[in-house]
Amino acid sequence: MVLNLRSPLVVASGPGGMGEYMEFIDPKALGAYILKTITLHHKEGATPPRIRAGKDFVINRIGLENPGIDTFVEDTVAGKYDHLFDRVPVILSLGGDSPDEYKEIARRALPIIDRFIAVEYNFSCPNVEAGGLAIVSDRMVLKDIMVSIRDILKDTFLIAKFGIEGIFVEQASEMVKDTGWNGITLINTIRGIVKTHDGYLRGGISGAVLKPIGMRAVYEVRQRHGDMFIMASGGVYAPGDVKDYLEVGANAVQIGSALFKNPSIIGDIHEGLSDKSS
Amino acid sequence: MHRWENKTIHIKKRFKLTDDTYILVLREHIDFIPGQFIMIENPMATRKPFILGYFGEDTALAIQVKGKGTRWIVNQSVLKAHYPLGKPFIPPQGKGITIVSPASLTFGCSMFRVYGTDVLLGSRKEILTDIPFTYVIGDSAFADKIREIKGHYDYYVVNGSRGMEKFVYDTVGEGVFVSLEEYMACGIGACKGCAIQTKDGIKHVCTDGPIFRGDEIWF
Numbered sequence: 181m182v183l184n185l186r187s188p189l190v191v192a193s194g195p196g197g198m199g200e201y202m203e204f205i206d207p208k209a210l211g212a213y214i215l216k217t218i219t220l221h222h223k224e225g226a227t228p229p230r231i232r233a234g235k236d237f238v239i240n241r242i243g244l245e246n247p248g249i250d251t252f253v254e255d256t257v258a259g260k261y262d263h264l265f266d267r268v269p270v271i272l273s274l275g276g277d278s279p280d281e282y283k284e285i286a287r288r289a290l291p292i293i294d295r296f297i298a299v300e301y302n303f304s305c306p307n308v309e310a311g312g313l314a315i316v317s318d319r320m321v322l323k324d325i326m327v328s329i330r331d332i333l334k335d336t337f338l339i340a341k342f343g344i345e346g347i348f349v350e351q352a353s354e355m356v357k358d359t360g361w362n363g364i365t366l367i368n369t370i371r372g373i374v375k376t377h378d379g380y381l382r383g384g385i386s387g388a389v390l391k392p393i394g395m396r397a398v399y400e401v402r403q404r405h406g407d408m409f410i411m412a413s414g415g416v417y418a419p420g421d422v423k424d425y426l427e428v429g430a431n432a433v434q435i436g437s438a439l440f441k442n443p444s445i446i447g448d449i450h451e452g453l454s455d456k457s458s
Numbered sequence: 459m460h461r462w463e464n465k466t467i468h469i470k471k472r473f474k475l476t477d478d479t480y481i482l483v484l485r486e487h488i489d490f491i492p493g494q495f496i497m498i499e500n501p502m503a504t505r506k507p508f509i510l511g512y513f514g515e516d517t518a519l520a521i522q523v524k525g526k527g528t529r530w531i532v533n534q535s536v537l538k539a540h541y542p543l544g545k546p547f548i549p550p551q552g553k554g555i556t557i558v559s560p561a562s563l564t565f566g567c568s569m570f571r572v573y574g575t576d577v578l579l580g581s582r583k584e585i586l587t588d589i590p591f592t593y594v595i596g597d598s599a600f601a602d603k604i605r606e607i608k609g610h611y612d613y614y615v616v617n618g619s620r621g622m623e624k625f626v627y628d629t630v631g632e633g634v635f636v637s638l639e640e641y642m643a644c645g646i647g648a649c650k651g652c653a654i655q656t657k658d659g660i661k662h663v664c665t666d667g668p669i670f671r672g673d674e675i676w677f
Contacts, residue, residue: 197648203462204540216650224660231643231651233504238643245650245660387503440504440643443540444464 181362183298183337183409185211185269185432188422189446192413192436193217193273193300193341194242195386199264204443207267209450211432214271215261217302220281220288222248232374232381237390238437239374241383244275249288256292265295271339275302279315282325286332299336300411301329303352304343304368316346319355326359339411343368344397353401353408363409365434366397386437391415395428402429417441419452462646464540470516472532476583479522479560480532481513488517492568493547493637493669497645499538500527504643509617509668510542511564512571522561543645547635547669549573552612557604557626559618562637566591569615576611578603580622604629615669624677634672638663 193214225245232239276282303316338361342352356364369384394414412430417438425433438445468485475481490510497505508519523529555576556569566577579593580600594603608630616623617637627634640652640663647665656674
C-alpha cells in the first residue's frame with residue numbers, strides 16, 4: 181500500500197484540532213490534515229490549566245478532549261466535516277485507554293473509514309493515565325493490539341505514532357514491520373514539567389526543542405527500513421526544518437505547535453520550499 | 459470568505475495609561491464586535507490574546523506588561539496577528555455599565571461606542587492620560603463605587619482581574635457578565651488549551667467566551 185501526498189506538509193494531530201486551521205491554509209500547500217485523536221468514549225480532557233509556552237517550547241496537558249468515536253461517526257455521516265473532506269485529504273487519529281478500546285474503536289470507525297486516506301494510531305499520548313505510553317511499555321500487549329487492528333482495518337493505510345518514551349523507536353519500527361502496518365510517525369511530545377504562578381504544569385513538550393530528537397528518531401528508523409513510510413514530527417517551523425527531515429529519510433513532515441506561532445505557516449513553508457533560491 | 463484573518467498590523471501611536479499599561483492605537487481599522495479578541499505574535503512559542511477595542515475613533519489595544527512577551531509587543535511598530543476571534547458579546551435589554559481595569563480600557567470604549575454602556579475604570583495605579591470615563595483609584599474607592607451603582611443598571615460587564623470580577627459578582631449578583639482571561643495557544647478552538655471549569659462543565663474561553671455569565675463561573 182502506498183500513500184501519495186500532493187505535498188509533504190501535514191497538519192499534526194492535536195494542535196490542528198478538527199480542521200479549524202483550514203481557514204488559513206491553501207489546500208494546495210497541504211498533503212493531509214490529521215484530526216485530533218478520537219477515543220472510544222467521550223473525554224472531557226484534563227483539568228485546567230492545560231497549556232503554557234516558553235520561547236522554544238509549548239507544554240500541554242489537553243488530555244485528549246474529544247467527543248468519542250460514536251458521536252464522531254454520527255457527525256461525519258451528517259456532514260459536519262465535509263468542508264474539510266472537500267478540500268484536503270484527511271487522516272483519522274485514533275487512541276484508547278486499554279487494549280480492548282484500541283481494537284473496539286477500529287471496529288466502530290469502519291462505517292466511515294473510507295473517508296480517510298489513512299489512520300494514525302496514537303500510541304504515545306503522555307497526558308492520559310491509561311493507554312498511550314502505558315500501552316507501548318508492554319511489547320506483547322502492543323503487538324497483540326497492532327495485529328488485531330491490522331485484521332480489522334484490512335484495507336486501511338495504518339500509521340503508528342510513537343514518541344521516544346516507553347519504547348525505543350528502533351523497536352517500534354520493527355513492530356510496525358512485523359505486524360504489517362504501513363508507516364510510522366516519529367515523534368510525539370515528550371513528558372515535561374514547568375512551574376506556573378501557582379504550582380506546576382505536567383504535560384507533553386512540543387516545539388522547536390524537539391527537532392534534533394525527532395531528526396535522530398527518523399534517521400535511525402530510515403537506516404533500518406529503507407522502504408517504510410515515515411512521517412516526521414517535532415520542531416518544524418521553517419522550510420529548512422522540512423528539508424532536514426526529508427534529508428534524513430522522512431516521507432512527509434508534520435507541523436503542529438508552529439501553527440500557534442503562525443497560523444499561516446503551512447503556506448509560508450510551502451512557498452519557501454517552492455522557492456528554488458532558498 | 460474567511461472567518462479570521464492573519465495579517466500585519468501597524469501601531470500608529472502608543473502611550474502609557476498607567477506605569478505598566480500601554481494603549482496601542484492601530485493604523486488599521488478592524489471590524490469586530492465587542493468581546494472579540496486578537497492573537498499577537500511575540501518571541502514566545504504561542505501568540506498572546508488581547509481583547510479588541512477602540513480609543514477615540516481608532517481600533518486600539520490596551521496591554522499590561524506582565525513579562526517578556528508583552529514587553530516586546532508594546533515596543534513594536536509592526537505586529538503579526540490573527541483576528542477577530544471569540545464569541546461576540548450581545549448584551550441583554552436595558553442600560554448597562556462596563557467595568558474595566560486599565561488593561562481593558564479600550565474594550566470599555568468599544569462597549570460605550572457600540573452599545574452605549576456607561577464605563578467605569580477601576581485602577582490600583584495612577585492614570586497618566588485623560589480618559590472620557592469615570593475612574594476610581596484603589597480597592598476601597600472601587601468597592602464603594604460598586605456598592606453605589608448596585609441596582610442602577612440592567613447589566614454589568616466586568617473585564618479586569620479575577621478578584622475585581624469576583625467582587626462585582628459577589629456584590630451585584632444577577633446581571634453580571636465577566637470577561638475571562640486564560641492562557642491560549644490557537645485562539646480558534648483547535649487546541650482546547652484554554653479550557654475552564656464552569657458550573658456547566660468544561661468550556662473554552664476562545665470559542666465559548668471570552669465573556670461569560672457571572673453565575674456560570676467558579677470564582
